[in-house]
Amino acid sequence: MLWKITQNxxxxxxxxxxxxxxxxxxxxxxYLVLTTIEKTFDSSNFERALxxxxxxxxxxxLWMLSTIILTSFLSFIFKPxxxxxxxxxxxxxxxxxxxxxxxxxxxxxxxxxxxPSWITDFYYRALGCKIGRGSFVSSDRINxxxxxxxxxxTIIGSKVIxxxxxxxxxxxxxxxxxxxxxxxxxxxSQINPGCxxxxxxxxxxxxxxxxxxxxxxxxxxxxxxAKLIKKK
Numbered sequence: 001m002l003w004k005i006t007q008n009x010x011x012x013x014x015x016x017x018x019x020x021x022x023x024x025x026x027x028x029x030x031y032l033v034l035t036t037i038e039k040t041f042d043s044s045n046f047e048r049a050l051x052x053x054x055x056x057x058x059x060x061x062l063w064m065l066s067t068i069i070l071t072s073f074l075s076f077i078f079k080p081x082x083x084x085x086x087x088x089x090x091x092x093x094x095x096x097x098x099x100x101x102x103x104x105x106x107x108x109x110x111x112x113x114x115x116p117s118w119i120t121d122f123y124y125r126a127l128g129c130k131i132g133r134g135s136f137v138s139s140d141r142i143n144x145x146x147x148x149x150x151x152x153x154t155i156i157g158s159k160v161i162x163x164x165x166x167x168x169x170x171x172x173x174x175x176x177x178x179x180x181x182x183x184x185x186x187x188x189s190q191i192n193p194g195c196x197x198x199x200x201x202x203x204x205x206x207x208x209x210x211x212x213x214x215x216x217x218x219x220x221x222x223x224x225x226a227k228l229i230k231k232k
Contacts, residue, residue, distance in 0.1 A: 014102050021106050025066035029059025064110035071107040072126035079128050079146050086171045094172050111140040151181035161190040
């Protein structure tokens with residue numbers, strides 16, 4: 001009963017905070033549009049439509065960038081020091097984790113339009129994800145980035161889901177995910193908590209790697225659940 005009351009209370013707070021977060025991020029774009037309207041007051045209707053239309057498009061881009069920057073800043077400050085651990089649903093750690101999840105979800109629509117780019121790499125790194133040199137991250141679905149490590153020259157394909165947490169009974173379970181160097185994580189695959197992907201390993205498209213799986217270096221895995229297909 002206490003958990004349900006707490007959940008409903010926090011959900012209500014989150015709804016209102018969402019409006020504040022996105023509202024703050026919209027300030028630069030709104031300022032641009034208002035300035036454009038003011039500066040084009042004496043122009044023809046066609047010119048005003050042209051300039052204001054462009055300013056609205058740029059305002060949307062500014063909103064996305066501002067959302068990413070604001071979320072990165074807050075997440076950098078509030079991200080918890082979580083390793084491999086279990087905590088009750090109703091605990092200080094789970095509440096803090098939930099708040100960070102909310103922040104991440106507020107930025108996810110923006111990240112979706114930005115991958116792959118240095119902007120999303122900046123975002124994931126600000127949230128604590130370790131991304132090696134030469135790695136290519138094309139997914140907007142990396143959860144709990146502070147529990148994810150990606151090596152050098154590794155490719156994370158589009159729509160790859162990387163999730164270092166799960167719920168078991170009345171607990172949240174956190175277990176870091178490590179992806180080595182020169183790996184290929186195929187389109188739409190899923191890497192679950194506690195997985196270690198060895199150097200040079202390949203996870204085939206749409207594969208689901210079960211929790212706590214250790215994929216040895218240089219092997220190719222695929223299927224649901226993922227299993228060894230061949231060794232390089």
